[in-house]
Amino acid sequence: MNKQSFSTNKPQVGIVMGSDSDLEVMAEAAKILDELGVTSETLILSTHRAPRETAKYAQNAKTRGIKVIIAGAGGAAALPGSIASLTSVPVIGVPVKTKSLEGLDSLLSIVQMPPGVPVATVGISGAKNAGILAGQIIGVSDPKISKRIIEYKEKIKKEVLAKNLKVKNIGWEKYLKEGK
Amino acid sequence: MNKQSFSTNKPQVGIVMGSDSDLEVMAEAAKILDELGVTSETLILSTHRAPRETAKYAQNAKTRGIKVIIAGAGGAAALPGSIASLTSVPVIGVPVKTKSLEGLDSLLSIVQMPPGVPVATVGISGAKNAGILAGQIIGVSDPKISKRIIEYKEKIKKEVLAKNLKVKNIGWEKYLKEGK
Amino acid sequence: MNKQSFSTNKPQVGIVMGSDSDLEVMAEAAKILDELGVTSETLILSTHRAPRETAKYAQNAKTRGIKVIIAGAGGAAALPGSIASLTSVPVIGVPVKTKSLEGLDSLLSIVQMPPGVPVATVGISGAKNAGILAGQIIGVSDPKISKRIIEYKEKIKKEVLAKNLKVKNIGWEKYLKEGK
Amino acid sequence: MNKQSFSTNKPQVGIVMGSDSDLEVMAEAAKILDELGVTSETLILSTHRAPRETAKYAQNAKTRGIKVIIAGAGGAAALPGSIASLTSVPVIGVPVKTKSLEGLDSLLSIVQMPPGVPVATVGISGAKNAGILAGQIIGVSDPKISKRIIEYKEKIKKEVLAKNLKVKNIGWEKYLKEGK
Amino acid sequence: MNKQSFSTNKPQVGIVMGSDSDLEVMAEAAKILDELGVTSETLILSTHRAPRETAKYAQNAKTRGIKVIIAGAGGAAALPGSIASLTSVPVIGVPVKTKSLEGLDSLLSIVQMPPGVPVATVGISGAKNAGILAGQIIGVSDPKISKRIIEYKEKIKKEVLAKNLKVKNIGWEKYLKEGK
């Protein structure tokens, strides 16, 4: 990955999270977007602790050129929904796993939105998939990004098939030992 | 209950809900507050569908004299938490039972708030208890309301004991039949 | 809504479901897309019962001009993920509520995708939101649709505020009675 | 925080827990109350192991000047509800996470109270929020405490915004590294 | 069953429930105890609404000759545990199914007792089994009751085998039709 990262200028995707304790999880979205050639910006905001600033970000995102917002939060995870309520840009929600309840609270708080205000929810702590989904959405009208998605999918397919070949060639016993 | 209800003038409690489909549940809060002599107002607002108006209500509540806010919502129930983020007034959350997941989604979305922004959560569809809790909170500094809480608790105790006496006197078989 | 619906020519969105028992739920996606002026097609396919035909549909969707696929299924709901594995087009998953487990099985089967293959999951039986989300995705590059999304959000806001005004004017007791 | 802590004289809040194994969690309530200038006392009682002493504490709390009781317990967590049954003072329940079931048992045992006897429940192991909520309740009639709540909310907002600024300035990669 | 029921004099088993809405479920315990020849009394008490009376009942049960207490409650079901905390008599808990959460809240509130104070929990709404278990406990030292338990088990075995024979003889198609 080129260290002159795509993410510095005019971001296409906003990656927002409720706390810096979510950063390790949410960084996966920034990384994969970079790999796909999609520019992004990363913010720590909070519906519950900085509601006005969060609202302002959501309201201005579209005119600032943001095409997709990825929002991650844990527990009573209101961030993705409250951003979605203030913009027409698609919002992807990442339910971050919490200390209790295994992330089920985060998931239900994000996915069960009322009619009218969808959040495109990915799996628990699935920030990488959020980044790929943002790429797919941008790819709907940007053939260059769409092509990179196809290449990425091809790459992960090859990785699976290479592993399959290796387990066939050396046997699972050796594979398991080497993996350690 | 006196039909010249307490709830018309200068409300002390705001009862807010995300949808008029929650009104049948949430009306229990209004009723019990009326019975306790606490004035209230009832609103249909929505973090997700009318975010600015909801924010405005939360921000102005205290200066309007509101002492406690009761907020009920179902599913990804962001209403109580988003109100709590914009006021220093105690917010009581009522997780309304939804069509799927038996209200577990509503409960977790409301109770699992991040540090700094509590929501005083009651049981699923427990609007009556939300009203009583609001009365208890106001009763901390209002001996008249506190007395009514004590009388109310006395009343429900007597109801239980009267039922106990009845089952003792007529036996459970007869009690069951009469109940039908 | 004009009966010469948008949904007949060159569809932009494919709405796929695993069984015709899901049609009542999934029709909500078709209706709202129609209202937003997004063309769609509706199919009954099944990863488990017609795997080859489903795969063929997914593989050809993009070249046929499909920009977003909405896939709904219940239980061990493999349809959204298996379509997502065969296309670079964004796939929105609708977990349909089933007879047992309240749709939790459908939700987890759809949302918990492995890294590399996201499904944009909406709430249980949330087909309407799937339609709106598809509109938002198309709206990223189509200002006409984006404008309709904004108008739609404005409309539902006004509905909430109208209800709020009504409850204020006539009181919750009368509102509840009229609602019946 | 002034080491001549507020918590020694005439307590306004009683912090009660079922076992000293809950003390590490529950101490967060004592700390934040101290920070907010609310006096408190800390007790280890148990509905199940010392029922009479617990009942006595609940019955006398109000006349001793206690305005709010915070009760934390895990598993079949009867403590908050049983205290609530014996006082008109608002009771805040803290479901403490247990070794099995991730605290879901504690949460449901506390929040699902019958009509008439509410417990103001906070999130799993959310003792800090219990303390803040107690402060908000006392703040309803004590403007000094209410002001401290507002200052506290302002403080945590600034912390979020400072983190946001930092991640903007140094980038998430560096932020993540520094955090370790 | 002889209408001069065993349950009138000197009860051996106390059947206590938190609300008369539990009576239909809990009556199954009274019926089967009657069938087993164990005397019982039925009470409506409530840890949360009539705590002192409930405590008094628990404390006096043993000296009144009660050998086993069956306690049924729903939601945050504190009744069985709070009775168990005040007596050395074995307490059987019946988690009554509630309107939300399918009785999972009742079950966890009753079964997850802390070390030192067990409640012998039966299945959700399993009052009949509570009665049989009470019979088995009394049967430990009362051979007459123990013999009735054995006869009862023999009876239900014969019922199963009779149904098995019938399905063998007439086939499942006819069996299903007749059952309707």
Added chain:
Amino acid sequence: MNKQSFSTNKPQVGIVMGSDSDLEVMAEAAKILDELGVTSETLILSTHRAPRETAKYAQNAKTRGIKVIIAGAGGAAALPGSIASLTSVPVIGVPVKTKSLEGLDSLLSIVQMPPGVPVATVGISGAKNAGILAGQIIGVSDPKISKRIIEYKEKIKKEVLAKNLKVKNIGWEKYLKEGK
């Protein structure tokens, strides 16, 4: 389906259930086996109420020519596992949906077997699939049955495709109306 059903002579599959209340669900297994040309017998047995007779059935099944046993039960559903512990014949478990907990109890009681004694578990109330699975197992060595499985799968595929064609031809609006 020929009324001279396959199920009368020398059964290849034993269909066992814990109660005749399970018969309506379990009959689906008998029906599909009949359609596949696999002979079966239907029994009402119970690990908990007729343990010795159930054990005897399991122990003798293989020498009586039974190749697969299908066992359905609800709640603490011990039947499939206890049969599996007494025979080397593959046992298919059907978790029958119960009045509380939506069949989750039945599912976990059947599927979570200890190492050494597997039960081939199908979905909640999935007796039809249990029958098909039994057919597939017998089809491993019986090409005639294996062929019928392939034909059956072909049939259900055609049904899906026919529905797909119909929805394409008449549109979903008309399809929905006709379905009512």
Added chain:
Amino acid sequence: MNKQSFSTNKPQVGIVMGSDSDLEVMAEAAKILDELGVTSETLILSTHRAPRETAKYAQNAKTRGIKVIIAGAGGAAALPGSIASLTSVPVIGVPVKTKSLEGLDSLLSIVQMPPGVPVATVGISGAKNAGILAGQIIGVSDPKISKRIIEYKEKIKKEVLAKNLKVKNIGWEKYLKEGK
């Protein structure tokens, strides 16, 4: 505790477990029974791996003088129920926590017994409580044991009150530090 333990001669309680991996948990039952002066025997049996031997144990328990059986198992935990089906002696079930699902599977497999065959279930991994419950059951007819139960309850009450006094005297800060 006297090292000439009560548990060697003529056992009154049988403690049975499905695997020696359950022994660390189940030993708590043996210890407390010893402390209460109730003799016990400890066995490793398994409904699923040694069904005939387990059945034999259950059938002979009563005539061998066993008054209560404690059975612990994890996962699809059939042991308590299958023993209960073969004896009229009360059976106490201990759901042992497993590697996945936090013991919820064990709990539901044990507690949700069908009508006619109760298992007295205690909390997850609650073997100590199983022992105390066995003591309470024997205490119904053995005043010596009943007295020891009362003494034990008094002891744990005193422990709670001593801790409460300590936290009062030294303050929670010091208590927490000393505890480490």
Added chain:
Amino acid sequence: MNKQSFSTNKPQVGIVMGSDSDLEVMAEAAKILDELGVTSETLILSTHRAPRETAKYAQNAKTRGIKVIIAGAGGAAALPGSIASLTSVPVIGVPVKTKSLEGLDSLLSIVQMPPGVPVATVGISGAKNAGILAGQIIGVSDPKISKRIIEYKEKIKKEVLAKNLKVKNIGWEKYLKEGK
């Protein structure tokens, strides 16, 4: 176990998994099949990342002589079902425990298959049982394998009884210490 393992030539069982991170769990199936004398092959495939190759494997399995397929996957675990949709060979599903939700997502994604396409599901991470079940299925028509199953069951019974004897002889205290 003979190091000239059975698993090299003409495999009877295909063991397929979605990721090499599942290999440590799934290897248990390969080991036990080897012990039972059933040949197997091990593959890393993925419905979501290598859909065409997975489909090809499923379609050709039967003509290549595969009699049973064991498929393991975690999260939205579509692999077992998607293989089952493309073959008439019995498919055994192994829900692999994931980082969040304790494997409940994997279990529901695999077991809740729609009518027509069963997957024989074993417990969470229960690969050993999947291997034994595959042996039992092959044993339906192969008396040599069936005999080995019986011998295996006899072996694990003896292990349980040996442990039981040991705990009887040396007592649980010593047994526990030695085990450490």
